[in-house]
Amino acid sequence: MKQILLGDEAIAQGAIDAGLSGVYAYPGTPSTEITEYIQLRESKAPQGIFCQWATNEKTAMEAALGMTYAGKRALVCMKHVGMNVCADAFVNSAITGVNGGLVVVAADDPSMHSSQNEQDSRFYAKFALIPCFEPSNQQEAYDMTRQAFELSEKLRVPVLMRVTTRMAHSRAMVVTTDEPRPQNAHSLPDNPQHFILLPAFAKRNYADLLAQQPEFIRLSEECGNNTYTKGTDPKRAIVACGIGYNYMQEAGIAQGASVLKITQYPLPVALINRMVEDGAEDILVAEEGQPVVEELLRGMVPSSVRIRGRLTGALPRMGELSPDCFVAADSQQPKAKADFVLPGRPPSMCQGCGHRDMYTALNEVAREYQQARIFGDIGCYTLGALSPFHAIHSCVEMGASITMAKGAADAGQYPAFAVIGDSTFTHSGMTGLLDCANCNADVVVLISDNLTTGMTGGQDSAGTGKLERICMALGVPEEHVRTVVPLAKNMEEMKAVIREEANYHGTSVVIARRECIQTLKRKARK
């Protein structure tokens, strides 16, 4: 069957057709659509596919590992920074190994379209010593997802699938199979010790993983996913990884050069050696993200070979690649431009959004103190940093608002406010609140509860209907867990509640609860 699919959807369809039994994920741009696609289609699978959102990437990764323990195929999806959250589980899943196939998708976001950094997830595959796929187009995304499950099950290790924003969020025709593979039956690992990482057992597993490395390299050389083509002028060579290959081809710089296309890691040593034996003197490395391959090549080819790429400045050090990066400025097409400076149009919180009313109240109360500080978090409400609110003083990673407010309060900062969304709170804020409650830190935590995971398009939020009970159970006194409805008409009441809790020298929580207007609109349309 031929259909137009997003890169994310191609991965999802590939996983379904590979006999997937469960997808475990926390929403995050640009990975969200993988899980959403499976959620829309799981009911059509004869045995169903588990596809409910996880509370965070770590719980997702661990649950997926449990599913593969029981012999079935599981998929874990996240944005690149989610890899940091699940890193402990991810890296150790390479040591336990898997029983059913396990594929982890990391969607990197170079240019930080919707992220706080540009980290390159290929480092994680190398770190964990497991194979990594990096498709260059949507068809490969589909095909490689199926391959990744086969490979994972055959090698008994998880496989990382690395994509970037343009791959995840670009559509193209994809030919899919009419004969999906059935799901695995329940089966337990042959070796009962393999999943017990006691040092004595873990040493054995780790030695096994190290012993597998030459096999991983051999597969990279022989699998067909990495292709080497000798050019007519083999002194010039291009190593092109993932979608870097497309941009390089679009720019038309490959004529005559030898080309090594990489879509599977670890690097295919034999193919690199052949490129050098064929006379490569100048190698341009076209890779999206950080200069991972460029650095590795330096240790693999003779020092007389010139290597150019993002590290040397031949390509931009930061931001995503485009075909224009490969064309010298003086040979580019003439470009039109408006004759005046265009103002930017930054994103903003929706008109009528409850976060706005929350910030209006919080800002007014904060101004009553000499030096109030508001520690922010990740979500739509991060836009409270911009005009007209200019409300927050920090935004680092999921959950940091609460713990940074605590640390600042420990250092004498007063008042210290934290602003966090409901989904971010359950993702990574709860443990920080427990830290606060255990020492009765002088912080006010505002949970701006819109009953959804808003920024990524309105997915279910893990704590809906439970937030007050969670806060109290973590040790915040009942009288200091307050709830308000963020509406203009309630402004005086909201301010009074926030002020009272700021004046209370201990840990308190104010939940500002009103449904996201986007999810509300969507329900009204149905």
Place this chain on the structure above:
Amino acid sequence: MKKDIILAGVGGQGILSIATVIGQAALAEGWYLKQAEVHGMSQRGGEVQSHLRISTEPIWSDLIPQGQADIILSLEPLEALRYLPWLAPDGCVVTSSVPFRNIDNYPDIEQVYAAIKACPKHVLIDTDALVKEVNAPVQAANMVLLGAAIPMLGVEPEIVKTGLEKVFARKSEAIVATNIRALEAGYEYAKKSQ
């Protein structure tokens, strides 16, 4: 045949529906297609764009190189200007003339129109007036704009219509009919202004 199209607008205006309809038309013609779009944070009332490429030959890049777009199709006049560096020397700007003012420093609209009219090929179209004329809601402005671009797309109007019907079919017959009227209004306007 190859067309490189930059779709532009403000988050929530519906540029992705334009891309979906053209995509269906390309699928029906058996052409290759690549379409890079923006999801996530930037959709919240910020500037959004999508690179849409259709071709009878395989396409390498998901992104259009600068100076190579055949059409800039924009639902907002200021946003049309943002992507001029992508426009080919003989490319055409097709844009709604209706400004979306959600920023304090929105420039003088006459200055914006002048910059659009300075492009050798352009179609400036009052999408608000046209949707009213055919008794369609303002949300159908995207289909007016798509209609206006049909003469430049190299796709028969009937194929675009079929694509539209397919895309909106899961909504309702009334919505399909409204959007077809909007599409036709845009098409007629572009034919007249050529």
